[in-house]
Amino acid sequence: MIDIGANLTHPAFRDDLPQVLQRARDAGVSTIIVTGTTVEESRKALELGFYATAGVHPHHARDCNSATIESIRELAGHPRVVAIGECGLDFNRNYSPHPDQELWFSRQLELGIELNKPLFLHSRDAHPRFSQMLKQFKIEKAVAHCFTGGREELRANLDLGLYIGITGWICDERRGRHLLELVREIPRDRLLLETDSPYLTPRDMRPQPKARRNEPAFLPHVLRAVARALGRPAEEVAAETTRNARALFGLS
Numbered sequence: 539m540i541d542i543g544a545n546l547t548h549p550a551f552r553d554d555l556p557q558v559l560q561r562a563r564d565a566g567v568s569t570i571i572v573t574g575t576t577v578e579e580s581r582k583a584l585e586l587g588f589y590a591t592a593g594v595h596p597h598h599a600r601d602c603n604s605a606t607i608e609s610i611r612e613l614a615g616h617p618r619v620v621a622i623g624e625c626g627l628d629f630n631r632n633y634s635p636h637p638d639q640e641l642w643f644s645r646q647l648e649l650g651i652e653l654n655k656p657l658f659l660h661s662r663d664a665h666p667r668f669s670q671m672l673k674q675f676k677i678e679k680a681v682a683h684c685f686t687g688g689r690e691e692l693r694a695n696l697d698l699g700l701y702i703g704i705t706g707w708i709c710d711e712r713r714g715r716h717l718l719e720l721v722r723e724i725p726r727d728r729l730l731l732e733t734d735s736p737y738l739t740p741r742d743m744r745p746q747p748k749a750r751r752n753e754p755a756f757l758p759h760v761l762r763a764v765a766r767a768l769g770r771p772a773e774e775v776a777a778e779t780t781r782n783a784r785a786l787f788g789l790s
């Protein structure tokens with residue numbers, strides 16, 4: 539399996555990354571794409587030898603300038619950079635003003651199109667602005683990572699041709715129940731799985747991991763929740779989502 543989104547440069551993994559990676563391999567998670575949330579983190583992910591995305595999360599939009607885009611462009615030339623992002627809009631936390639978020643989201647979309655790279659997209663409480671903005675671009679390959687929205691937002695994303703990334707949010711009985719139904723509406727060739735480690739530890743894991751830290755080895759837990767919701771064998775869903783990740787990110 540392929541975890542398409544894990545934040546392995548996060549300090550939560552500083553002390554035991556080799557063990558985390560070993561557990562992932564033991565769990566059948568053979569490939570991990572590390573999410574780049576800043577130029578610095580993207581660079582760190584590459585230094586650690588991972589596949590990575592290169593981009594700036596909307597939280598950090600206020601710190602961007604034109605040099606940021608040039609740095610991302612340079613990183614994108616690295617053979618292990620498989621996508622531009624994560625980029626997008628986050629109107630939940632609003633750590634950066636909306637005009638900054640929109641400006642640097644646009645610039646990263648332009649860069650992805652110019653370089654013909656897939657886009658790794660983040661949208662939180664930003665519907666419908668997110669899809670309005672995407673409509674102005676000719677996006678060919680992109681994933682709405684960590685999809686948590688409702689039916690209308692899902693339809694808008696699928697109409698734009700996006701892949702949909704599902705995390706352990708679907709295991710959250712308080713705020714993820716709607717996803718149990720919505721995953722059935724995602725075409726089989728559009729579905730991707732991710733952990734978003736160390737965040738979004740599946741709430742129904744027993745026992746809960748130490749310090750409630752999520753890690754790539756828990757991807758099969760997300761897989762099983764999705765497969766149950768679809769009423770389909772987990773092996774089939776694993777094979778399909780792996781194939782989809784390979785197709786989107788151009789992995790062999």
Ligand SMILES: [Zn+2]
Pocket residue numbers: 624659660661683684
């Ligand atoms: Zn995100």
